[in-house]
Amino acid sequence: MRRKYYMLAALLIILFVTVNMFLLEDNKDIDRTVLISKPIAAKEKTLKKTFGTEGVVESSSVTYVYVEKDKGEIQSILVEEGQYIEEGTPLVEYxxxxxxxxxxxxxxxxxxxxLEKEKLLEDRTVLEEELSETESLPDIDGEEEGDEHVHPSYDQTRPIQYEINNIDYSVKQIELKQANNQAKIDHLKDVSSExxxxxxxxxxxxxxxxxxxxxxxPILTIASSNPLWAVAYVDEEHIHxxxxxxxxxxxxxxxxxxxxFGNIIDxxxxxxxxxxxxxxxxxxxxxxxxxxxAEEGEPAEDSADDNQVEEPEVLEEEFEGEDDAEGGTDELAVPSDESDEDAAESQTASLRIGAHMNADITLAELTGPTIRDDAVRYNKALxxxxxxxxxxxxxxxxxxxxxYVIKKGLKKGQPLLREADLTIKTGTSYIKAADWDSLTKKRMKQFTGKEFSLLYLHGLLR
Known part of the structure; x- marks a missing residue:
């Protein structure tokens, strides 16, 4: 008799469990509620897909200083190898x-x-006196009847005037030579001996x-430091x-x-x-x-709590996204830390020619709402x-x-679950674990009576 009671009790329990499981799975009218914790929010960020390599700092141009023989002999060279110089720095002394x-x-x-000119001028004075005396002689009658009067100085004055003209020409040539010599003297006096x-x-x-x-x-070779170049080497797999x-x-x-920071120019x-x-x-x-x-900063590392928010704000406006294929990934991708809150403070630091550098070449870049990749599954987020x-x-x-940088479907600050559990259907109610130490009257009003009772019961059981 007792065995029958046991069998009947077991049958009732099995029947009860089966009926409840059937109701839970097939009855769409049941309002199921899930408890969520540590939701995240989409942050506006810039992510970069990069390729890492190595390089060396080089000068963008080279200047040579050559001997200038017209300035004299080199007295001394005023700089040394390896010395940093600025525009206007003394280099060579002649x-x-x-x-x-x-x-x-x-x-x-x-x-x-x-002296030569003075001698010529003295000769000219003598000739002018002789010319004047000759021109003062009276006229002489012609030898035959009908001849005009002939001036006695006619044949004598012509050679005298010719000599005077030659002297004037020579004086002008001497004055031109003197002027040229004086110009050279003035130039040489303006040029310092050093x-x-x-x-x-x-x-x-x-x-x-x-x-x-x-x-x-050349006397000197100068490598220009403004601007500086870096030469990096990329293998044939990535150069394209x-x-x-x-x-x-x-x-x-x-x-x-x-x-x-730099830009590729060749x-x-x-x-x-x-x-x-x-x-x-x-x-x-x-x-x-x-x-x-130079600025302080290293490639940002992924943090498990990077997108975590304590109390995500529920958006009132619904934004419908479009289904699309998931974007490609790159094993060389690194995130950018150029957001305002992550901006690095600038520090003075001088680059050195010949210094070795690690180079991250940006192959792709995108700015938009950014979330953890495990918050998306099959192009869906909760x-x-x-x-x-x-x-x-x-x-x-x-x-x-x-x-992930989301192109469409999320807005900056939109809250979502940390992990995309697609077994949770659209329309499922949720409750959040309450922080009893920070609850205020205003925050209490965000919960319905049912939600508050469930939270209270959950906390009491814990």
Missing amino acids: RNDSAKVEIESLEQGNAELE IVIESEVTGIITEVHGERRADGD KVEPGQTVLLYPEFMKANRV VGAYPEKKDGADGQSLYPVTIEIEEGE VLQKGKLKQQNVVIGLHADKQ
């Missing part, structure tokens, strides 16, 4: 002792010309040739993705966590190295480094709207470092 000797020679020449050549560029003295130079070689205009983040090894068409990874050729990529100070959960269609724009 000494021109020949100028004084030349001035004396020209002045002596002018003095001799002056001449200093100054730099026209800012940069580094890379070589002082000095006495070792051959004829035609690199093109001029792409931005680059450079991390100089000697500057530790500091970074500088992509080499011919490899300069053939010893890359897996024997691949390496192509040079020239990067122009932007002017300004968003919180007016006390209900909704499977929201989203369009993924870029995937980088376990984060």
